[in-house]
Amino acid sequence: MRASIEVESLGVAYAGREVLHDVSLSVSEGEVLAVAGASGSGKSTLLRAVLGLIVPRRGFVRIEGRVASGEGRLRLPPEERNLAMVFQDLALWPHLTVSGNLEFVLAAKGVSGEAMRKKTRDWLDRVGLADRGRAYPGELSGGEQQRVALARALIYEPTALLLDEPFASLDVALKEQLIAFVHELLAERQVPTLLVTHDPDEAGALADRVAILEEGTLSQIGPVETLAPGPRGSFAEAFVRKLSN
Amino acid sequence: MRAKWTRLQKPLLLLGAAVAVAVLAGSPLLALVTELVRTGAESLGLLTRPVLWALLLRTLANALGVTVASVLIGVPLGYIFARTDVPGRRLLWLVHTFPLFVPPFLLALGWFYLFDLGGIGEGVLFSDTGVVVVLTLALAPVVTALTAVALAGIDPSLEEAARVVASPLRTAWGVLLPAARPAVVLGGLIVFSLAVSELGVPLFLGSRTYTESVFSRLGGIAYAPGEAVALAAPLLAIGILLVSLERHFVGRHRFKLVGLREPRRPLPLGKWRPAATALAVVLAVAATAPLVGLAWRAMLGSGLVKVGSWLGGSLWTSLETAVAAAAVSLVIACLVGHALVENLAVGRVLDALLFLAFLTPAAVLGVGLITAWNRPETWWLYRGWAILVVAGAARYAIIAVRTATVAFAQSSPRLEEAGQVAGAGFVRRLFLLVIPMHWRGLVLAFVLTLVFCLRDLDMFILFYPPGREPLMVRIFTLEANGPPEIVAALALVQILVVATVLATGGLVLSWRRNW
Numbered sequence: 001m002r003a004s005i006e007v008e009s010l011g012v013a014y015a016g017r018e019v020l021h022d023v024s025l026s027v028s029e030g031e032v033l034a035v036a037g038a039s040g041s042g043k044s045t046l047l048r049a050v051l052g053l054i055v056p057r058r059g060f061v062r063i064e065g066r067v068a069s070g071e072g073r074l075r076l077p078p079e080e081r082n083l084a085m086v087f088q089d090l091a092l093w094p095h096l097t098v099s100g101n102l103e104f105v106l107a108a109k110g111v112s113g114e115a116m117r118k119k120t121r122d123w124l125d126r127v128g129l130a131d132r133g134r135a136y137p138g139e140l141s142g143g144e145q146q147r148v149a150l151a152r153a154l155i156y157e158p159t160a161l162l163l164d165e166p167f168a169s170l171d172v173a174l175k176e177q178l179i180a181f182v183h184e185l186l187a188e189r190q191v192p193t194l195l196v197t198h199d200p201d202e203a204g205a206l207a208d209r210v211a212i213l214e215e216g217t218l219s220q221i222g223p224v225e226t227l228a229p230g231p232r233g234s235f236a237e238a239f240v241r242k243l244s245n
Numbered sequence: 246m247r248a249k250w251t252r253l254q255k256p257l258l259l260l261g262a263a264v265a266v267a268v269l270a271g272s273p274l275l276a277l278v279t280e281l282v283r284t285g286a287e288s289l290g291l292l293t294r295p296v297l298w299a300l301l302l303r304t305l306a307n308a309l310g311v312t313v314a315s316v317l318i319g320v321p322l323g324y325i326f327a328r329t330d331v332p333g334r335r336l337l338w339l340v341h342t343f344p345l346f347v348p349p350f351l352l353a354l355g356w357f358y359l360f361d362l363g364g365i366g367e368g369v370l371f372s373d374t375g376v377v378v379v380l381t382l383a384l385a386p387v388v389t390a391l392t393a394v395a396l397a398g399i400d401p402s403l404e405e406a407a408r409v410v411a412s413p414l415r416t417a418w419g420v421l422l423p424a425a426r427p428a429v430v431l432g433g434l435i436v437f438s439l440a441v442s443e444l445g446v447p448l449f450l451g452s453r454t455y456t457e458s459v460f461s462r463l464g465g466i467a468y469a470p471g472e473a474v475a476l477a478a479p480l481l482a483i484g485i486l487l488v489s490l491e492r493h494f495v496g497r498h499r500f501k502l503v504g505l506r507e508p509r510r511p512l513p514l515g516k517w518r519p520a521a522t523a524l525a526v527v528l529a530v531a532a533t534a535p536l537v538g539l540a541w542r543a544m545l546g547s548g549l550v551k552v553g554s555w556l557g558g559s560l561w562t563s564l565e566t567a568v569a570a571a572a573v574s575l576v577i578a579c580l581v582g583h584a585l586v587e588n589l590a591v592g593r594v595l596d597a598l599l600f601l602a603f604l605t606p607a608a609v610l611g612v613g614l615i616t617a618w619n620r621p622e623t624w625w626l627y628r629g630w631a632i633l634v635v636a637g638a639a640r641y642a643i644i645a646v647r648t649a650t651v652a653f654a655q656s657s658p659r660l661e662e663a664g665q666v667a668g669a670g671f672v673r674r675l676f677l678l679v680i681p682m683h684w685r686g687l688v689l690a691f692v693l694t695l696v697f698c699l700r701d702l703d704m705f706i707l708f709y710p711p712g713r714e715p716l717m718v719r720i721f722t723l724e725a726n727g728p729p730e731i732v733a734a735l736a737l738v739q740i741l742v743v744a745t746v747l748a749t750g751g752l753v754l755s756w757r758r759n760w
Contacts, residue, residue, distance in 0.1 A: 051666055078665045080248055085666045091659035095681045104677065105667035156667065 273613025319388025350445025355535025484605025546730025570637030652686020
């Protein structure tokens with residue numbers, strides 16, 4: 001199966017300190033890969049490097065086989081990668097209505113007029129917010145905001161979806177509901193997804209494979225059932241133990 | 246093709262901003278340096294005169310006095326207004342701040358009328374002490390405002406952690422004020438620079454200054470433009486020193502000055518509350534007292550009735566100059582502010598250049614503008630109203646840049662990244678996301694720049710075109726031999742215009758959206 005996102009021997013440094021070392025992974029069509037790691041392990045840095053928001057010092061990022069970043073250079077800027085991202089804080093534009101948020105990204109992709117409005121209506125309907133199009137993000141509940149962020153990310157049919165701990169700020173009940181909703185949406189759309197999380201529940205519910213990132217290094221990668229507990233007291237040990245329960 | 250254009254948007258717009266800043270602020274400073282190098286020893290020989298150095302020292306000593314006094318007043322008031330339970334502190338802050346937007350020369354004039362009204366001897370006023378007191382009351386609000394917004398922006402948990410173990414005063418002294426130090430230093434540097442620049446107050450109060458010696462060589466019987474260039478050299482060095490100090494002591498903290506946090510419960514001052522209230526009331530009233538003097542003098546001779554015929558086109562010149570300069574500054578501010586928030590080197594360089602143009606005494610920038618633009622090939626600009634717009638934007642664009650940058654820095658960078666990831670190019674992001682999201686900050690940037698252009702006297706007086714003098718220049722020139730009631734009435738018009746601009750800005754900013 002062809003890889004939608006391919007990361008090869010990636011190294012990223014901030015202020016002279018290397019925060020990602022020699023990371024290699026790929027996400028294939030229709031697959032959900034969870035990257036798990038403790039705080040500061042480099043998960044979000046990995047996402048930012050894939051998106052092109054930071055330039056890696058070493059290695060390559062390929063999007064559908066095309067080199068997007070490589071050899072310390074940004075070959076494709078973020079706006080040309082056709083990726084989508086749901087940020088941890090969602091980053092919904094507060095001055096635009098819910099419809100406005102969706103229409104902005106469609107317009108950026110060259111969709112306009114009635115086609116844009118129809119697609120917006122369809123997606124609002126799909127995420128259960130058909131009657132909230134005129135509301136501003138600040139007027140929505142946490143769960144509704146998550147749905148808008150998902151709709152905004154998927155509406156332009158991106159090559160791949162990146163999720164940066166999107167459920168981190170939700171209570172347990174809402175989190176369960178939304179995980180089920182995302183699971184259904186991803187299965188329906190078959191969009192390759194890179195999910196960053198430190199939560200075994202999220203990884204277990206959504207991911208086909210899990211990669212464990214420890215201090216900037218990928219310690220293991222594979223289907224959930226093949227993951228081995230790491231040394232006692234390590235993130236991998238706690239994560240895999242909880243995943244197995 | 247589309248992808249190529251998208252990639253070029255940001256570099257092209259930043260290049261445009263760089264060219265604009267280079268033309269506005271860079272060319273006068275460069276022209277000044279080039280002229281100094283060209284004339285070399287001939288013009289610099291003037292600087293061997295001890296009398297000039299004595300004058301420079303006196304000017305710097307006065308400016309230092311104003312700065313120290315402003316910090317001594319501004320820091321406690323900033324703390325009182327931002328964090329304590331002094332009654333009516335918001336109103337008192339407003340009253341205390343308003344004189345900042347009034348040209349200091351008008352405040353000196355108001356004090357003169359007030360002394361006259363009270364039958365008090367004017368000896369104290371017409372002295373170096375008088376200059377220091379008048380300028381302190383005019384400029385201390387800079388320190389007050391910067392301290393207050395810095396204190397309001399400090400993470401509440403830092404303050405709460407200290408309050409668990411310490412009294413309010415110890416918390417203020419040990420935690421809050423050190424955290425606000427970059428803002429206080431920035432305030433001090435701005436006050437020092439404005440005090441060195443000031444021309445109207447020392448001229449009116451009969452105190453000789455170095456800045457005046459530059460001014461006098463640009464007109465009248467002492468006309469000697471070459472000497473003015475030479476005399477500007479030490480002031481340019483002072484400007485560069487001030488920018489270096491700002492880079493060293495303030496650095497990147499300058500954009501963390503405003504943390505728009507939720508209102509917090511003010512710190513109770515307990516037994517200190519009456520004393521703090523009295524201090525705030527006295528200083529606020531003292532700062533605005535000269536306005537009473539101006540109003541009294543204008544009414545005494547029915548100046549307000551006759552003022553229309555004396556205004557001529559000066560009010561219109563002031564307004565159109567200020568609006569145009571503020572608009573140019575705002576465009577630059579959007580681009581440079583954005584680059585600064587992204588920590589791009591081009592942003593830092595342009596910010597430094599604009600800050601140098603602001604901190605360098607007005608006479609230096611003025612002489613530089615004359616040197617750069619007063620030549621046959623640019624007379625089309627120099628001999629018309631446009632030179633005032635160029636000058637206003639050159640000197641005050643930094644106010645718009647800093648205000649816009651602080652506004653941009655308040656929101657999460659993820660908001661723009663989300664647009665970028667979704668495929669939006671720089672122009673689309675800037676015009677549809679960044680600018681609309683921060684419209685309040687940009688309105689504030691426009692209003693502040695406009696008001697500072699309206700209040701300028703020190704620079705515009707050096708090269709205003711014939712028949713197009715701004716209102717402040719007209720008031721200053723009339724003061725020497727015009728009817729006092731007319732001068733006072735014109736001053737009231739100037740103050741009223743500034744108050745109207747500020748009130749309109751306040752109204753626009755208070756407009757609430759659902760988001």
